[in-house]
Amino acid sequence: MTADATDTADLTDAGLIPAPLTYTPGTGAGPTLGPGAAFDAAPGTEGTARWLRAVLGLDTDGDGLPVRLALDSALAGGPEAYRLTVTADGVLIVGGGPAGVFWGAQTLRQLAGPDAYRRAPLTGRAWHLPAVTVEDAPRFAWRGFMLDVSRHFLPKDGVLRQLDLLAAHKLNVLHFHLTDDQGWRIEIPRHPELTATGAWRPRSRYGHRDSPLWDERPHGGYYTQDDLREIVAYAAERHITVVPEIELPGHSQAAITAYPWLGNPGYGAPGVWTDWGISPHVLAPTDEVLRFYEEVLSDVLEIFPSPFIHIGGDECPKDQWRTSPAAQERIAREGLGDEDGLQAWFIRHFDRWLADRGRRLIGWDEILEGGTLAGGDSGGGLSAGAAVSSWRGWAGGIAAAEAGHDVVMCPEQHVYLDHRQADGPDEPMPVGWVRTLRDVYAFEPVPPALAGRDAARHVIGTQANLWTELIDDQGRADYQTWPRLCALAEVAWSAAGRRSWPDFERRMTHAHYARLDALGVAYRPPGGPHPWQRRPMPAGLSGQLGRPLDGQPG
Incomplete structure (x- = not known):
């Protein structure tokens, strides 16, 4: 039976997402899985066996229903494909x-039911499973979620929670x-000083960048x-790759505040930005700046084994370079033509630096500007491994x-x-275009x-992006993310x-909202926000609905 639009009754009953x-x-009644299940985990599957025991409360081995985990490299669909068979005799x-x-x-x-998503199994609870065979494999290798922790910091425990939520939806980046x-x-x-100074700002604008209101609480934090x-290891246990992003040469005001010589002469230490938008402060095109970021990225490579390292590369204003003698000298010496060529020079340098160390650069689509597509590995363009x-x-x-x-x-x-999920005043502090759950589901x-x-x-996958200028706590992040990330x-x-x-x-209605409830996710209900999820839009913003928030990709 295929899971298509014409024959979905059984799949609807199971409520599988995706x-x-x-x-x-x-045929026949399904089995019951409870404490004392007998696990048989082939080499290479032990991590999944530990995880499955923990989430289903199957703490002890016994002679109960057997659960067997095995590998077959010939399985159609590649290393992420699987076949799940549940019969009265056990689970394979x-x-x-x-x-x-x-x-x-x-x-x-998912087949075990919503209570399988609680932090601890309910007393005396056993898992009644349907008899079924599921054969499955992903369409794309990159199934991702971008989390911005720079605009509003998310403590480590919140990141680990996000990884659990991604894994529950078979998202892997x-x-x-x-x-x-x-x-x-x-x-x-x-x-x-990058964290002693650059991780902290004295206040934050409350709402869109045109809002007259301020949150006067200092804000900050960083990860050791x-x-x-720990985050990388936790993700790896869940077969998720963490792709770090270190922004350059724009979106660098916090770093320049920590070490003013990273910026262009004459502009001083600007302060960690308290506002939203596109900062004019960009990195100086000097050898010293290149060496500094090579040292930063050396630490990044040691922590993150990801094949891809994201370097940003977006929204880089050129005004400071136009008035900088050092920038103009670099443009002339390297034959770059103009400031767009200077930005491409930055990108090419770190593209090759990463490639020499066996990694692949990925950046926002501005990295294609200034001639970076020309020449490839043999010329002046991006290396063949660079991605967008x-x-x-x-x-x-x-x-x-x-x-x-x-x-x-x-x-x-x-x-x-x-971006907001509906028209009307109930959406908390709305920004951007309306993007409903159905809109995200329709994305190709x-x-x-x-x-x-x-x-x-070459389209290796897709991801949803969550920028956090207006998202200052976990509940608001949940509201903006879920259930739209289920659709993605x-x-x-x-x-x-x-x-x-x-x-x-x-x-979603039959089963998956109940799973999100059990997980404690403060998602947006289909009928609109709960009263406690609403947040009045600051005065003066009524004319801003429908326009994206500057100072981010988008």
Whole structure:
């Protein structure tokens, strides 16, 4: 039985999110899984066995229902594919690799019911499972969520919680936005002022950048290197890759405040930015600045094993470079032509620096500007391994894919989760365009211009982005993220021909909202916000509805 729009009754009953490739009910009554289940975990699956024992409260081995975890590299669909078989005789999860076994275990947890998502099993609770076979594999290799912790800091425990939520939806990339104008969040011992000074701001604008109101509380925080190692290890146990982002050469005001010589002469120490928008303070194009960021990135590489390192590269104003003798001398000496060429010079330098160390640069689609697409490895352009996060629409992603570069599609018009979810005054401090749950579900990562062409293979995936200028606590982050990230998870995982909005809506209502409730997620209800989720829009902002928030990609 296929999980398509024409035959979905059994899948709706199961309420699986994201929809699998096939869902085939078995015969007879389903089994009951309880304490004392007998685990048989093949080598390479032990981590999933530990996780499954913990979340289902199966603390002791016994002679109960057997749960077998196995690997089969020949399984169709690759290392993230799985086959889950539940019969009266037991449970068998076979994965194309360890990740596939883990995703199969996530599906088993969904089949166990909403209470399987509580922090501890309820007294005497056993898990009544349907007899079923599920065969499944993801559509895209990159299924991501970008979390901005620079505008508003999220303590480590909140990040670990986000990783659990991503894993529950078979999302496998956390794009971790660690530095920006409003705060530097990663400890670099060789340069202690980055966190001693750059991680803290005296106040924050309350609302959109045109708001007349201020939150006068100081704000800040950062992650120690051991905090980040813990986050990376926790993610790895859940088969999630953490892709760190260190912004350059723009969005660097916090770093310049910590070490003013990183900026252009004559502009001093600007202070960690308290406002939103696009800061004019950008890095100076000097050898000393390059060496500084090489040292920063050396620490980043030691902490984060991700093949990709994100360097930002977006929204870099050129005014300070136009008046800087050092910048103009660099443009002339390197034959860069103009300030756009100078930005491309920054990007190319770190592209090659990362490639020399076996890593791949990824950046926002502005990294394509200034001639970076020309020449490839043999000329003056980006290396073949460089990739693009296409946020300003389709054009950058299409150009990159056509030039042979991998692309993560995340256009602001579709998957920016800080944008409001409905018209009307009840949405808390709204900004941007209306992007409903259905809008996100309708998003197609492969644009029509690439469909059916060889270049489409360079669309390696998609992600949703959460920028946090207006998101100052976990509850507000939950509200903006969920359930829209459930929709993005299905877009990223499920085959395009298997997606059905009416069926998705039924599965959410039938089962998945109850799972989110059990997880304690303060999501936006389908009928609109709870009274306690509303937040009045500051005076003077009524004319700002429908316009994006500057000072971020989007």
